[in-house]
Amino acid sequence: MRLIVSYFVGLVFGIGISLSGMANPAKVLNFFDVFGTWDPSLAFVMGGALIVTFVGYRYVLRRPGPMLEARFMLPTKTDLDARLIGGSALFGVGWGIAGFCPGGALPALGTLMPDVFVFVASVAAGIWIARALQTFTPAPAA
Amino acid sequence: METVFTPLQSLLGGVLIGLSAVMLMAFSGRIMGATGILSGIVTPTSTSEFAWRAALLAGMVSGPAAILLATGAMPVVQVPVPTPMLIVGGLIVGIGASVGSGCTSGHGVCGMARLSPRSIVATLTFMFTTAVTVFVIRHIIGG
Numbered sequence: 001m002r003l004i005v006s007y008f009v010g011l012v013f014g015i016g017i018s019l020s021g022m023a024n025p026a027k028v029l030n031f032f033d034v035f036g037t038w039d040p041s042l043a044f045v046m047g048g049a050l051i052v053t054f055v056g057y058r059y060v061l062r063r064p065g066p067m068l069e070a071r072f073m074l075p076t077k078t079d080l081d082a083r084l085i086g087g088s089a090l091f092g093v094g095w096g097i098a099g100f101c102p103g104g105a106l107p108a109l110g111t112l113m114p115d116v117f118v119f120v121a122s123v124a125a126g127i128w129i130a131r132a133l134q135t136f137t138p139a140p141a142a
Numbered sequence: 143m144e145t146v147f148t149p150l151q152s153l154l155g156g157v158l159i160g161l162s163a164v165m166l167m168a169f170s171g172r173i174m175g176a177t178g179i180l181s182g183i184v185t186p187t188s189t190s191e192f193a194w195r196a197a198l199l200a201g202m203v204s205g206p207a208a209i210l211l212a213t214g215a216m217p218v219v220q221v222p223v224p225t226p227m228l229i230v231g232g233l234i235v236g237i238g239a240s241v242g243s244g245c246t247s248g249h250g251v252c253g254m255a256r257l258s259p260r261s262i263v264a265t266l267t268f269m270f271t272t273a274v275t276v277f278v279i280r281h282i283i284g285g
Contacts, residue, residue, distance in 0.1 A: 002194055003194060004197075005165075005169045006166075006197035007197045007198065007201040007204075009162050009166045009170075010162070010198035011208065012158055012162040013158070013205070014205020014206070015158055015205045015208050016154075016156065016158025016159035016160075016161070016162060017159060018206050018209045018217035019151055020152050020155025020156055020159065021145075021148060022155070022159075022246075024217070024218050025219070025220065025221050026145050026220035026221070026222045029276055030145050034273075035277065035281060036280055036281065039144075041145075041148045041152040044149045044152040044153040045152045046156060048152070048153040048156025048157040048159070049159040049160040051157075052156075052161055052164065053160040053163045053164055053252060056161070056167070056255075057167060060164060060167045063168075065171065066168060066172075069171045069172075071171060072167065075243070075253070077243070079260075084242055084243060085264070085267055087239065087241030088244075088249070088263075088264040088268045089238070089242075089267050089268065090238030091234070091239045091242050091271075092268030092270065093272070093275045094230075094231045094233070094236075095231070095275075096231075096272040096274070097227050097231035098228050100228070101176070102176035102239060102246075102247070103175075103246050103247035104246075105176075106199060107202040109202075110202075110205055111219050115225070118228050119228045119231070120232070122236065123180065123232045123233075123239075124184045125232070125236060126233040127180060127181050127236040129236070129237055130237045130240035130241055131185050131240065
């Protein structure tokens with residue numbers, strides 16, 4: 001049951017990403033290229049996703065717990081530390097170089113384009129390198 | 143490379159992304175973060191932790207095929223950067239998202255929707271560095 005639900009949730013995400021344009025690096029890079037070939041579409045992706053998640057979470061998180069697990073697994077860290085800011089800054093540089101982010105690229109694997117596999121393999125290698133370099137393991141990435 | 147402005151289609155896509163994040167929280171109590179899902183697959187901590195993420199990934203990867211079935215065409219994926227940039231960019235994305243505990247979906251959607259100060263700071267930070275990187279590549283180096 002859990003796995004079927006997970007698959008279905010992933011499918012909704014995958015269809016959403018595919019429709020939104022987040023799986024298309026040309027569109028993603030154009031969103032950030034205000035002084036060039038600007039395409040503001042991604043503001044609508046972010047807007048739509050944020051409004052639905054904001055309202056939906058309000059209802060869901062008011063419940064005692066999720067339907068299939070014992071409790072909500074929410075991030076507990078609150079400090080605005082150097083790892084958060086440095087890591088996020090680095091993430092943006094990579095996103096700006098490649099045009100794919102993980103959420104855009106994972107569904108795009110379904111197009112079977114070799115470029116997407118190259119990018120996802122590189123992200124996986126990056127995650128592995130980061131884990132290997134860490135002397136202590138922080139909370140899992142969200 | 144020019145792309146077409148698609149406000150309605152992008153809004154609908156965004157709504158579905160949000161819906162999937164709400165569903166994952168309602169059923170499994172988890173944050174919908176692509177980096178967290180990929181990390182749980184490449185560096186698994188237990189079989190059950192691996193399994194739900196693998197099922198979720200299988201669903202994500204089925205997205206383009208669902209679009210193909212519904213519309214008769216695969217979603218458009220145009221990669222305007224050479225392969226070495228995909229590799230370097232991917233490595234940096236993987237390291238940065240791991241160290242920074244999240245990416246566009248985890249911090250940008252789920253964390254922002256929870257009004258998490260960490261996610262708001264993370265999202266503002268990476269939106270800024272992405273914009274600067276694109277500007278430097280396209281208008282300083284490329285210009």
